[in-house]
Amino acid sequence: MADPNEREPSPTLEEQVRRLYGGAETRTARAMEQLVAGEAFGELLTRVTENVVAVTKLSSDVGDLVLRNLRVAGRSDITRLARQLNRTEDKLELLLQRVEELGDAIERRDAAGRDEAPASSGDERSEAGPGGNGTAAKPSSPRARTRKP
Amino acid sequence: MSALERIARVPAAAIETANILLTTGDARIGGTPKDIVWTHRKTTLYRYRSSDRRHAVPVLLVFALINRPDIFDLRPGHSFAEFLLDEGFDLYLLDWGVPDDEDADTGLDDYVCDALPWAMREAMRSSGADDVSLLGWCIGGTLCAMHAGLVGPASPARNLVLLTTPVDTGEGLYTSWVGRDAFDVDFVADNWPAVPGRGIDFANKLMKPVTNFWTTNRRLAEGVLDGTADRAAHQAMAKWVADNPPFPARAYREWITAMYKENQLVRGRLRLRGARVELGRIEQNLLVVTAGADHIAPRSNTVPLLDLVASEDVTHFDRPGGHIGLMAGSRARKEIWPDLADWLRERSDA
Numbered sequence: 264m265a266d267p268n269e270r271e272p273s274p275t276l277e278e279q280v281r282r283l284y285g286g287a288e289t290r291t292a293r294a295m296e297q298l299v300a301g302e303a304f305g306e307l308l309t310r311v312t313e314n315v316v317a318v319t320k321l322s323s324d325v326g327d328l329v330l331r332n333l334r335v336a337g338r339s340d341i342t343r344l345a346r347q348l349n350r351t352e353d354k355l356e357l358l359l360q361r362v363e364e365l366g367d368a369i370e371r372r373d374a375a376g377r378d379e380a381p382a383s384s385g386d387e388r389s390e391a392g393p394g395g396n397g398t399a400a401k402p403s404s405p406r407a408r409t410r411k412p
Numbered sequence: 413m414s415a416l417e418r419i420a421r422v423p424a425a426a427i428e429t430a431n432i433l434l435t436t437g438d439a440r441i442g443g444t445p446k447d448i449v450w451t452h453r454k455t456t457l458y459r460y461r462s463s464d465r466r467h468a469v470p471v472l473l474v475f476a477l478i479n480r481p482d483i484f485d486l487r488p489g490h491s492f493a494e495f496l497l498d499e500g501f502d503l504y505l506l507d508w509g510v511p512d513d514e515d516a517d518t519g520l521d522d523y524v525c526d527a528l529p530w531a532m533r534e535a536m537r538s539s540g541a542d543d544v545s546l547l548g549w550c551i552g553g554t555l556c557a558m559h560a561g562l563v564g565p566a567s568p569a570r571n572l573v574l575l576t577t578p579v580d581t582g583e584g585l586y587t588s589w590v591g592r593d594a595f596d597v598d599f600v601a602d603n604w605p606a607v608p609g610r611g612i613d614f615a616n617k618l619m620k621p622v623t624n625f626w627t628t629n630r631r632l633a634e635g636v637l638d639g640t641a642d643r644a645a646h647q648a649m650a651k652w653v654a655d656n657p658p659f660p661a662r663a664y665r666e667w668i669t670a671m672y673k674e675n676q677l678v679r680g681r682l683r684l685r686g687a688r689v690e691l692g693r694i695e696q697n698l699l700v701v702t703a704g705a706d707h708i709a710p711r712s713n714t715v716p717l718l719d720l721v722a723s724e725d726v727t728h729f730d731r732p733g734g735h736i737g738l739m740a741g742s743r744a745r746k747e748i749w750p751d752l753a754d755w756l757r758e759r760s761d762a
Contacts, residue, residue: 277415288630292622299618305588308615309595315611320603338513342605345514349453356452356530363537 425637439647442482450534454509457531466500468762470539473505476551480655487648499753504535510657516605518660521684524558545571553577564693571759572696578709580678580716581671591672601665609656694721697759701729703738
């Protein structure tokens with residue numbers, strides 16, 4: 264059993280320095296968190312953000328203008344091409360989904376025919392279709408378009 | 413170690429610390445083997461390879477828009493994805509990719525009404541399942557909640573797990589910064605087709621400036637000096653933190669306006685493609701996880717969801733930790749991952 268009169272060893276100089284530093288850092292952290300939570304800091308951040316946006320926009324426009332005058336494709340040209348690719352990809356995705364739905368419907372009908380079940384109505388889905396209200400179709404068969412990365 | 417020995421070690425420790433910081437970019441994260449199942453624009457759906465799939469309902473991981481989803485699979489031995497695979501789940505990851513200027517027209521509706529349901533559809537197709545568990549983190553959780561609130565019981569999501577998800581942003585530091593009238597989100601979105609992720613990350617770090625900009629590095633240097641620094645852990649996390657994809661302009665405008673300026677989601681005023689997002693339509697089994705020290709999505713921003721949903725099966729875990737530390741901290745593997753897996757397991761059989 265520990266002697267109640269036994270005193271804990273006094274901290275070394277290094278421990279004292281560490282403790283003091285830790286306390287100072289914690290207090291500084293709290294003070295900074297109070298600072299950034301203030302109304303004035305929010306206002307400052309807003310103004311700085313707007314200035315940064317404006318400066319980057321101006322420099323980007325100037326850079327693009329220089330490139331275009333040199334008859335070199337600039338960022339805006341590449342962006343325009345990429346947007347066209349995006350639109351094409353959107354159409355392909357919708358088309359692919361429609362094809363897959365039709366494939367599923369055919370498989371269901373074939374399966375129903377094989378089982379000599381009552382005639383299916385063909386398309387029993389309640390979904391709104393691709394690009395509609397965000398409902399994901401419940402597929403009837405697992406067919407992954409899987410490829411290795 | 414005596415004080416003199418420590419002083420003698422300082423130059424070597426300084427060089428070692430600098431080496432750790434300078435080679436952070438070489439750290440390998442997100443290395444668990446996975447296959448691409450589906451892609452659309454910048455979005456990719458991955459399926460993790462597994463030979464031990466024991467649960468009927470696959471899990472789809474959905475992360476935020478302002479960091480990469482590698483946080484789900486940080487490094488071997490400390491990977492949530494690896495953990496769920498070991499637990500027998502069929503695991504999918506939705507990666508939003510790295511948007512650029514050409515994606516400026518991508519809005520919240522594109523994520524909620526197209527990409528997310530399409531990814532769920534493809535996950536179900538490849539797994540052969542009829543439904544799926546959505547596990548969303550941060551903005552990813554909000555997108556999942558929006559999907560469930562939009563589609564309601566017709567959604568094939570059977571289970572909804574929302575980790576540190578902002579829903580009611582009526583108060584909080586972020587709201588006081590970007591929710592104020594003086595912050596002109598239109599000016600930002602009009603001039604930046606892709607709002608730089610670095611800028612958003614800088615703002616997030618400014619919430620705790622000393623901790624984020626100084627204490628982390630000071631602790632690393634101290635750890636190196638003491639011989640206790642975990643190089644792999646620090647580099648993996650630092651690399652993930654520094655990887656900030658841009659926010660598409662329209663999505664950024666809609667996110668800031670809907671969530672921080674007008675708090676539309678919790679008020680039932682958010683409309684996507686003309687349809688109202690009503691959290692009261694959420695009927696899925698719901699697990700909400702909040703972190704006690706989360707300053708980005710504080711508890712008060714998430715908990716109101718519990719009273720708004722129509723789900724009969726609602727669970728709330730309130731755990732210590734920060735916004736990211738909760739799931740990716742050193743104690744996550746023992747303290748939160750098993751509970752998540754247990755919750756999912758009980759609701760993932762045919």
